[in-house]
Each structure stands twice: as structure tokens, then as C-alpha cells.
Amino acid sequence: MIRIDSVTKRYPDGTVAVDRLSLEIPDRAITVLVGPSGCGKTTTLRMINRMVEPSEGSILLDGTDIRQQPVNTLRRSMGYVIQNAGLFQHRTILDNIATVPRLLGTPKKEARARAAELMERVGLDSALAKRYPYQLSGGQQQRVGVARALAADPPVLLMDEPFSAVDPVVRKGLQDELLRIQDELGKTIVFVTHDIDEAIKLGTMVAVLRTGGRLAQFAPPADLLSAPADAFVEDFLGADRGIRRLSFFPSADLELQTAPIVGVDADADKLAARADAPYLLVTDLDGRPLGWGEPDRLTAGSVEREHLLDFGRPFVPGDDSLRTALDGAVLSPTGWAVAVDGDGRAVGVVSQQVIGEAIRAAHRRVARNTEVNAAR
Amino acid sequence: MNGFFDLPSDLQHSYLGLVGLHLREALIPVLAGLIVSLPVAQLCVRFRWIYPPVLGITTVLYAIPSLAFFVVLIDYFGQSETTVMIPLALYSLVVLVPAIVDGVRSVPPETLAAAEAMGLGAVRRYFQVQLPIAVPAIIAGLRVATVSSISLVSVGMLIGNQGALGNMLYDAQTYHRPALAVNSVLTIAVLGILADAVLVLVRILLTPWMPRKGATR
Numbered sequence: 001m002i003r004i005d006s007v008t009k010r011y012p013d014g015t016v017a018v019d020r021l022s023l024e025i026p027d028r029a030i031t032v033l034v035g036p037s038g039c040g041k042t043t044t045l046r047m048i049n050r051m052v053e054p055s056e057g058s059i060l061l062d063g064t065d066i067r068q069q070p071v072n073t074l075r076r077s078m079g080y081v082i083q084n085a086g087l088f089q090h091r092t093i094l095d096n097i098a099t100v101p102r103l104l105g106t107p108k109k110e111a112r113a114r115a116a117e118l119m120e121r122v123g124l125d126s127a128l129a130k131r132y133p134y135q136l137s138g139g140q141q142q143r144v145g146v147a148r149a150l151a152a153d154p155p156v157l158l159m160d161e162p163f164s165a166v167d168p169v170v171r172k173g174l175q176d177e178l179l180r181i182q183d184e185l186g187k188t189i190v191f192v193t194h195d196i197d198e199a200i201k202l203g204t205m206v207a208v209l210r211t212g213g214r215l216a217q218f219a220p221p222a223d224l225l226s227a228p229a230d231a232f233v234e235d236f237l238g239a240d241r242g243i244r245r246l247s248f249f250p251s252a253d254l255e256l257q258t259a260p261i262v263g264v265d266a267d268a269d270k271l272a273a274r275a276d277a278p279y280l281l282v283t284d285l286d287g288r289p290l291g292w293g294e295p296d297r298l299t300a301g302s303v304e305r306e307h308l309l310d311f312g313r314p315f316v317p318g319d320d321s322l323r324t325a326l327d328g329a330v331l332s333p334t335g336w337a338v339a340v341d342g343d344g345r346a347v348g349v350v351s352q353q354v355i356g357e358a359i360r361a362a363h364r365r366v367a368r369n370t371e372v373n374a375a376r
Numbered sequence: 377m378n379g380f381f382d383l384p385s386d387l388q389h390s391y392l393g394l395v396g397l398h399l400r401e402a403l404i405p406v407l408a409g410l411i412v413s414l415p416v417a418q419l420c421v422r423f424r425w426i427y428p429p430v431l432g433i434t435t436v437l438y439a440i441p442s443l444a445f446f447v448v449l450i451d452y453f454g455q456s457e458t459t460v461m462i463p464l465a466l467y468s469l470v471v472l473v474p475a476i477v478d479g480v481r482s483v484p485p486e487t488l489a490a491a492e493a494m495g496l497g498a499v500r501r502y503f504q505v506q507l508p509i510a511v512p513a514i515i516a517g518l519r520v521a522t523v524s525s526i527s528l529v530s531v532g533m534l535i536g537n538q539g540a541l542g543n544m545l546y547d548a549q550t551y552h553r554p555a556l557a558v559n560s561v562l563t564i565a566v567l568g569i570l571a572d573a574v575l576v577l578v579r580i581l582l583t584p585w586m587p588r589k590g591a592t593r
């Protein structure tokens with residue numbers, strides 16, 4: 001565990017970048033430092049690998065002060081990823097990735113073999129191995145940056161706004177990739193960003209810093225959204241934190257209805273039996289949704305697909321959150337969200353009212369838990 | 377009748393001998409200048425405040441006429457090649473020092489931060505990151521220094537027969553053979569162009585990592 005113990009950083013010009021900060025960074029989880037520009041995120045991160053020395057306080061790694069070991073030994077045990085990757089432009093992709101293993105004395109051949117392995121892990125085509133950084137896109141360079149940081153298999157990964165210089169689509173890809181890699185490798189990651197959505201998506205724990213380098217709140221993202229510590233945190237979270245909070249509520253418990261689902265080959269009797277529903281969800285012969293239709297306008301035996309209304313974005317109960325379910329219901333012209341299984345077959349439909357009920361129930365559950373925890 | 381490449385005996389060299397001598401007198405000072413410039417430039421990068429005075433000194437050295445250097449140096453080294461080469465080496469500093477400083481400073485700060493964060497010490501950072509990335513700028517400086525050194529060697533004729541190909545200019549006057557002067561000037565120009573071409577080639581070989589003109593991505 002990394003323990004930041006009452007650390008202050010005063011730069012020679014008098015700027016106090018970090019002010020009596022204490023944090024316990026859990027092992028094998030992603031801890032995100034988030035806050036407005038200039039609030040001391042980079043300074044905090046760089047104190048962990050001693051690129052910046054604290055003016056006061058200490059940082060402990062597994063109980064020992066990080067100043068106990070030689071600075072370069074410490075740094076080689078911590079991967080570091082930065083904005084714009086900071087690749088060595090004069091080295092090939094493979095040699096970039098092999099940098100730290102080479103420093104640690106791994107023979108060239110072995111280091112390169114390991115680098116090739118890592119390229120695959122971070123989703124880079126092996127054809128890029130012999131290229132130079134200028135021949136890669138920004139997103140690819142960032143992946144190389146991640147691979148380079150992972151090359152010596154360090155237990156700790158420090159990441160300073162690694163994904164902020166790429167476009168939103170590439171950024172989402174990189175974030176998903178990081179979560180996947182983290183699932184496989186279980187590193188202790190300290191991740192700096194000024195993007196609260198990124199913090200909430202990636203963080204197991206999120207530390208919100210305010211200008212002047214003081215800690216505003218340190219909590220799991222769901223708690224941050226449900227109980228911001230003060231007006232600053234609430235403001236920083238943005239206007240729609242209620243909606244975003246739904247991301248942390250599972251959709252598994254939603255009560256699904258199957259009655260309004262009919263196959264495209266449904267006969268007259270079947271259609272008549274369901275005539276009281278305002279809309280029916282028509283599926284193809286495999287059970288995949290095709291669209292919504294009003295019961296009296298459907299033709300028995302074969303439905304004209306062009307008359308069906310779009311069914312919006314379906315959600316997968318269990319995998320997706322209430323936020324996705326609600327989004328599906330809001331987007332659907334009928335106000336009903338479609339639930340599908342992993343193969344895309346319709347397993348039920350659910351109305352906005354039912355989702356609303358589920359949201360209220362989830363809130364009640366959280367409130368009860370908070371009370372129980374408070375009582376303990 | 378003398379052929380174009382037949383030289384008067386007082387030059388004490390064949391044509392090719394003079395070419396070799398000329399190259400030696402021109403290139404050794406550039407090499408010496410480079411060896412001095414590298415640490416000086418590194419000091420200038422490390423301690424920013426010494427860069428302006430260092431630049432001032434190199435400019436002043438460049439402004440001193442070679443004759444003035446010769447007058448002083450002849451006391452120590454006589455009418456020798458060394459006497460010619462020392463001022464040439466000093467002149468080369470005025471291009472090489474700023475070229476290397478600019479080159480080393482052109483390394484992106486995030487690259488340096490990454491190198492530091494990966495546990496490369498200051499010495500490794502210099503030799504494995506800063507210097508290789510500065511190569512294009514250094515060679516650009518070397519090209520200017522080399523070509524100017526090749527043309528400046530001729531002043532060695534002022535101290536008697538130490539100007540290599542430049543000595544032919546003196547003989548052209550003495551023996552009324554203008555062809556010697558033409559030969560001298562042409563040969564010096566060709567040497568300059570060839571040396572420049574060699575340096576461009578070296579740059580291309582040393583920097584496969586540079587984006588090539590016209591090629592994007």
C-alpha cells in the first residue's frame with residue numbers, strides 16, 4: 001500500500017502545490033486523483049516516484065519510507081505514463097517498450113520478446129514493432145506508453161492524464177482497455193485526470209483535490225455521487241450527478257414483462273390476446289427485437305417491418321446499469337426499454353415507471369446501508 | 377607548358393597531397409571544436425545563466441582576425457599546422473555551441489520526464505536520450521562549421537606555406553599562373569560540397585527515426 005502521510009509541497013517560489021495531504025492508496029486498485037487545473041495532481045503523483053521531493057511529511061510504500069531505497073531503483077519499480085506518451089522518438093516501438101527491462105539488465109533478446117508480448121496485451125498490431133513513434137497515431141502512441149510502463153511488470157503504475165490528448169472515441173477505447181488490463185494484472189494504479197467522468201469510470205477510489213492542494217473528498221465514486229462532501233465537490237461533479245449515479249445501480253432486479261413480446265410470425269389469435277397492450281415488441285424468428293408496433297395495425301402471420309417503430313438501445317439485465325436501462329426507455333418512442341440477453345435476443349420489456357420504482361428502491365437501500373454503517 | 381594539376385615545387389606537395397593536407401587542416405579543428413563544444417553546451421543547458429556569456433565569448437573569438445592569432449601562436453608553435461588549426465577550432469565554436477544547445481533543448485520536456493520517471497540517471501539521460509535526439513541539430517552545425525573551415529584553411533598561406541590549397545593562390549601571383557588560382561578556388565569549393573554531402577549522408581544514416589520529407593505518419 002502507498003501511504004501519503006500529511007505531505008506538503010512548497011515550490012521554491014513559494015507556491016504551495018500540495019497542502020498537508022494524507023491518502024491511503026489501496027493495493028491492486030485504481031485510485032484517481034481529480035481536480036481543477038493547478039490543484040497539485042501532478043505534484044502529488046511525482047512525489048510518489050520522487051521526481052518531486054515533499055517539503056514536509058512522508059510517503060510510505062508497504063510501510064517503508066520511499067526515501068529508504070535508491071531513487072532510480074524506486075522509479076524502475078513504478079511504471080509511469082504521461083500525456084502525449086513521451087516516447088523516445090529515436091527508438092523503435094519495440095525498443096521503447098523494452099527500456100526499463102534493459103535498464104534492469106534483461107538481455108536484449110529477452111527484453112524484446114517481452115515487449116512484443118506487451119504490444120499484444122495493449123492491443124497493438126505486431127507489425128508496428130519496428131516502426132518509429134512518428135509513424136503512429138496519438139492513440140497508438142499512448143498504448144505504447146502503457147506497454148512501456150508495464151514492461152518490467154512493476155507493482156505500481158503512475159498515470160498522469162494519459163488519455164487527455166486523444167479524441168473521445170479513442171479515449172473511451174483506451175479507458176476500456178485499461179480496465180481490461182487491470183482485471184488481468186491487478187496493479188496498484190494512481191491515475192491523474194481533470195475529467196470527473198473519467199475518474200468515476202475508472203476509479204475504485206477517487207480523491208477530489210481543490211485548488212491549493214487540499215483534499216476535498218476521498219471516496220468510492222458511487223459515494224461521491226450520492227454524498228458529495230461539500231459545495232465544491234458537488235459543483236465539480238456537475239449538474240447531472242443524479243443520472244450518473246444510476247451507473248452504480250444494477251439492472252438485474254428490474255421486473256421484466258414478456259407478455260408484450262410477439263414473434264414476427266404471430267397468428268391472429270396471439271395478436272388478439274395481447275390487444276390490450278398499447279404496443280407490442282415484434283421479434284424475428286430468432287427472438288431478436290425488430291421494433292414496436294400497435295397491436296391493431298399488425299398483420300397476423302407476417303408483419304411489415306417498415307411499419308415498426310425503432311426500439312431504441314436495448315440493455316442487458318445484470319451487465320448494464322439502471323442508467324442504461326433508463327436511457328433505453330427514454331430513447332424508445334413507446335417509453336419502454338427492451339432487455340436482451342448476451343446474444344441480443346429479447347428477454348423482456350420494462351416501462352419508465354418500473355425503472356423509476358427501481359431507482360427509488362435503490363436509493364432507499366443505499367440510505368439504509370449508510371445509516372447502518374453510521375450506527376456501527 | 378605546365379598542366380592544370382602540375383604544381384610549382386615550392387609547394388612541396390603534389391596536387392593530391394595538398395588536397396589531403398587541406399582536409400586535415402580543415403577537419404581536425406572542427407573535430408576538436410566538437411569535442412570542446414559538447415561539454416560546454418551541456419553546461420549551458422544545465423546552468424542557463426552561463427549560456428549568454430559563453431555565446432559572447434565564442435562571438436568575440438570569431439571576431440578576432442586569424443592574423444592576430446598567428447602572431448601570438450607562432451611564438452609557441454612556430455609556422456606550423458597547429459598554429460593554423462587552433463584559430464580554426466576556436467572559430468567553429470561560434471556555430472557548434474549554439475547548435476548543440478538548441479539540439480539538446482529541442483528534446484520534448486515530456487520525453488525527458490518519461491526518461492527520468494523510468495529511472496534513467498542524468499548520465500544515461502544525456503547519452504541515451506538528449507544526445508541522440510540532438511544529432512540532427514549537431515550535424516546541421518557541423519555542416520556550417522566544416523564548410524567554413526575548409527575555406528578558411530587558405531589563410532595559412534599568410535604564415536608561409538601552411539595554407540594547403542590556399543598556397544596555390546600565392547604561387548599564382550608569384551609565377552603569373554592564374555590557372556593555379558582557378559584550380560585552388562575550384563578544388564576548395566568541390567571539397568566543401570563533398571564534405572557537406574558526406575555529413576548529410578551521415579545524418580540520414582544516424583536518424584532513421586526522423587519523419588522523411590513528404591511522408592506523413
Ligand SMILES: Nc1ncnc2c1ncn2[C@@H]1O[C@H](COP(=O)(O)OP(=O)(O)OP(=O)(O)O)[C@@H](O)[C@H]1O
Nearest residue numbers: 011013015017036037038039040041042043044194
Ligand atoms: N516547478 C514548479 N515551480 C513552481 N511552481 C510549480 C512548479 N510546478 C508546479 N507548480 C505550481 O504548483 C501548482 C500545482 O501544479 P501541478 O502541476 O501539480 O497541478 P495539476 O493539478 O497537475 O494541474 P494540471 O491539471 O493543469 O496539470 C500550480 O499552481 C503550479 O503552478
Ligand SMILES: [Mg+2]
Nearest residue numbers: 041042043160
Ligand atoms: Mg498536471
